[in-house]
Amino acid sequence: MSLFITFEGIEGSGKSTQILLLAEKLKALNHAVIVTREPGGCPLADQIRHLLLQPDQGPMAPAAELFLYLAARAQHMQEIILPALEKNFIVLCDRFSDATTAYQGFARGIDPTFIGSLNHFATSGHRPDLTLLFELPAEEGLRRSRRRSHHAGTEIDRLERESLDFHRRVREGYLRLAAGEPDRFRTFDATLTVEEISAAVAAAVIPLLS
Numbered sequence: 001m002s003l004f005i006t007f008e009g010i011e012g013s014g015k016s017t018q019i020l021l022l023a024e025k026l027k028a029l030n031h032a033v034i035v036t037r038e039p040g041g042c043p044l045a046d047q048i049r050h051l052l053l054q055p056d057q058g059p060m061a062p063a064a065e066l067f068l069y070l071a072a073r074a075q076h077m078q079e080i081i082l083p084a085l086e087k088n089f090i091v092l093c094d095r096f097s098d099a100t101t102a103y104q105g106f107a108r109g110i111d112p113t114f115i116g117s118l119n120h121f122a123t124s125g126h127r128p129d130l131t132l133l134f135e136l137p138a139e140e141g142l143r144r145s146r147r148r149s150h151h152a153g154t155e156i157d158r159l160e161r162e163s164l165d166f167h168r169r170v171r172e173g174y175l176r177l178a179a180g181e182p183d184r185f186r187t188f189d190a191t192l193t194v195e196e197i198s199a200a201v202a203a204a205v206i207p208l209l210s
């Protein structure tokens with residue numbers, strides 16, 4: 001049985017850790033799982049990711065940013081996600097169309113309804129079966145992601161450099177999306193321990209597979 005699950009949240013919400021933990025648990029139960037991410041997930045989209053995230057290229061026009069995320073998504077959908085779902089894989093995707101609505105819509109200021117139409121076009125109308133939202137205050141998320149970059153010796157990317165207010169609007173956008181589609185979204189308290197969150201995620205997902 002195929003299942004398309006997306007992981008969403010602000011920077012530092014721990015979703016990338018949780019996606020790997022869920023993948024391990026599902027594989028241990030003998031499910032065929034693919035872990036992927038946006039922007040990226042295939043060679044063309046990885047190149048677009050590089051364009052989007054490198055910090056020192058001067059200001060990017062909001063429309064250019066929006067269309068680059070959508071271009072990456074269209075390619076990723078056609079090349080990776082749809083073929084995997086057709087082969088009955090469980091696809092776990094680190095960010096997807098809700099990220100565009102939260103970041104380019106609610107935070108950047110482009111009409112979320114317009115973004116909805118563009119997302120529909122980029123995905124040929126395919127939507128996640130389930131979306132897991134990892135929720136924490138923007139201050140804490142940014143602190144965590146900056147600490148992580150510092151420890152890894154990596155540069156803070158272009159989006160992480162946005163203001164605290166920008167990241168607060170992203171968070172608010174996600175909460176509004178989750179409130180608008182309670183059947184698709186499950187929200188997790190990302191201030192709990194990694195183990196507690198992982199157990200809650202498994203409890204939300206595994207019953208859907210039986």
Ligand code: TMP
Binds near residue numbers: 038094095099103104
């Ligand atoms: P990541 O840090 O989760 O890999 O995501 C890369 C950045 O891109 C992150 O700051 C969120 C942002 N983003 C958008 O602004 N719009 C989108 O559609 C997606 C998928 C990500």
